[in-house]
Amino acid sequence: MQGDQGQWEIDNDLAGALYAADPASFLAHGFSVALLGAVYLTRPGAGALAVLYVAFHGIANCLAIALWAWRRYKPLAFSARRWIDLHAMRNLALHSAPGLSIWLAFQNDSTDLATAHTVLLVALAALAYVANGLSLANLSGAVPTLLLPATVLHLLQPRHNGFALGVVLAVFIVGIYLFSAQYRGLFRGIVKARVAQERLAETVARQNVVIEEASLAKTRFFAAASHDLRQPLHAIGLLAHVLTDRTTSAQERDETAEHIINNIESLNHLFNQVLDLARIESGVTQVISQHFRMSELLMRIERQFRPAAAAKGLALRVAPTTCIAYTDPVLLERVLMNLVSNAVRYTERGSIWVGVRHNADPARCRIEVRDSGIGIAPHEHELIFEDFYQVPLGPQSRQIGHGLGLSTVRRLSRLLGGEPSLRSDTGRGTTVCIPLTTGDERLITSSITAPLSMSAFIEHRRILCVDDDPANLEALGALLARWGCVVRVCRDELAAVRAISEGFMPDVLLCDYQIDRRQTGIEALRAVREALRRRGHTQLVSVMMTGDVASPELAALAAEGVPVLHKPVTATRLRRTLDSLLQPHGENAAA
Structure with a gap:
């Protein structure tokens, strides 16, 4: 792909260079048309061949001007490579008439006329080299077309040292091709260096964007963390002053103490989530895999969250399973705790289902946590895995949680070798799937629920x-x-x-x-x-x-x-x- 891109850049620059040099060529060929017409059409006995050469040269020059104008006003009509090919065809037509017109000079007895005509062709060839040397096809359509007929005639019909002039013309053609090869190599090197520099600049720009986004994300992270840490601290401070008021009743003190405990638990939960993220990001959290029964882990989850679900009138259903998993049970339990905690928090009615589903591959399975809660809009499916992002609950709802649960789930799942998947829509509940590797019952060494x-x-x-x-x-x-x-x-x-x-x-x-x-x-x-x-x-x-x-x-x-x-x-x-x-x-x- 990079090679194709580099060739595209070379073709684009080459097309621009070829057409940029055309105006000088138009003037030179216009002068050539006038000069050949003045010399050959005014001579006694000028034949139809002279008229044909001059007319064709003039028409070719006009067509070349038309092609240049088309390129100037409609640059996207063709690809750069097509514009280059059209320019090569234009060169062949434009330079064939003056090149073949040397035959008119050799039909006269004047040696000076043949020499002067040859000098004109050399001048046009030199200009063609300067304008078309970057393209082998364009150079071949111009220089040989101009000089090969004169070279052949000087070698085959020598007059007054004409053979020597023919040899000089042949050496001149070879020299032009050698120099143009170096010219093209230098040009390609310059274009490749420019392209490499542009790519480097683009890479640096992208890296700068990534750095800026990371900096903004870090700022948002600390701002959100600071806000969520200050909230319970602020509440604890106010509630502590209530406890110091001797006029409050025992019941009010008990309620205040309970509020303080709840805020402390919230604060501790947030600290643990932030520390979990920091540990995972630092690369020091390790996976200690073992073979264990998934039913035992699901039993622990059920015992922990059934009271909270029952308090909200929710049915927590844990499907029985005989699945043997091979992963880190501690890290997987943290994943499931975050998922079930979210399900209980954001489900107001209905049920929560947790269970294992098997794949076509016997070495893999997945655990699903499904709820009948508020659901998540499709455009937010990726956002909810970002740090501190929370689904908007509307003006009448109080935002709960800290927006760290699902970001922790994704990091831990990746650490365990899988990627969490999500199925959800607004008002239709949410299903989160965590892929797992199946284990071997014969390699179970202990129960994860045993004392x-x-x-x-x-x-x-x-x-x-x-x-x-x-x-x-x-x-x-x-x-x-x-x-x-x-x-x-x-x-x-x-x-x-x-x-x-x-x-x-x-x-x-x-x-x-x-x-x-x-x-x-x-x-x-x-x-x-x-x-x-x-x-x-x-x-x-x-x-x-x-x-x-x-x-x-x-x-x-x-x-x-x-x-x-x-x-x-x-x-x-x-x-x-x-x-x-x-x-x-x-x-x-x-x-």
Whole structure:
């Protein structure tokens, strides 16, 4: 495509150059017509052949002027390549009459007349070279037509050194072709350089537009986030003053406290959504896939949202399924939570249906969340996946939510290897489909709804914990001990290496990323690995925990396959991560 575009640019410039040089050619050929007519038509015994040559030359010049005028006033009548071809045909007609008219000079006994006529043809050929040298077809229609007849006659009918003149004409023709080849190469190079520069300018302009759009999107993001964060904070501040009023009744205080709790939950929900987006964008969110029963995950969703749906008079139906999925159940649960939460929020009557549908491909299936809510107009189907975009609900409706749910759904779905699809129209409800990879029931290692203590992969494992916060270390050590682990806690890298030198060979390293101002968990991880390597112990499962979401080092660590868990880390998430990494089929890969 780029080659076609480049040739189009060359043809366009070439056509412009050919027709731009025509006015000088018209004057030269007009002078040639007058001169040949004055010389040959006034001579005694001028024959019909002389009249024919002069008349044809004049008519060809007029036709050339007409073609030039047509191009000038109707440039889009033909393509650039067609205009070039027409110009080449015009050259052949325009230059054939003066070229063949040399025969008239050789019919006379005057050697000077033949020489003078040849000089005229050379002058016209030189002008033709300047005007048509950029096009081989146009050059071939002009220079050989002018000079080949004179060259042949001088070589075959030499008179007074005419043979030498014929040789000179032949060399002149060859020289013109050689120089025109260089001329055309230079021209093509100039046009290609210009086209490349224009493309570069277009690329830079597009990049500038992208940068400006990103900047505007960032500004809108922070403006919307600031607004949505300030709203509950503002309400909490006002409600807190109500609590300080001793004249309020106990019932009013209870209601105020409930409003404060609701606003805090809203604020916490928004923070979690923003942090989810930041984690995904930073590239540190990892997919820890496992085989599990979809019925168990759907059961968790149903238990969580059935009360909210029932409170609005909605029927929440979860279709039974025997599907086995292979994906990250934690990330998929966050996707479904956002979808079902939206369905409950924007459905006033009717029902919500959640279930699995199978495709023709047995390796793929999809989970659908369908509601009978307000629906989404077709022109908004793409917009709703943008950050902070919310469907307008009308002047009588209060805008609820933060516009981050579906943008999180799309990012998480892509992270899981699929693209969400949407079917919806105004007043007809909405259906969102999330593609999934099917799993193998024989590879299910644990139930995602089972109590944590049922999985034995972590029991009796030696775990080395590195964190500079004593409270975190104490809580983490106590939790791991209750899970049956042998735990050693350390405040820094040196203590961890010392523990290894004292004979504690860990199976797992749990390390905080920001240990202190001088050291990161990555340095501690490298030191621990090196200490173990020197003692011949290479099997180590490493997990990094952090509150940071934007560090490039964390993204690089995640790319290496080291799980990065973002605080606050729940006991469930930690246990499932460790169980997944310590499974017999995945232990070596996680080391």
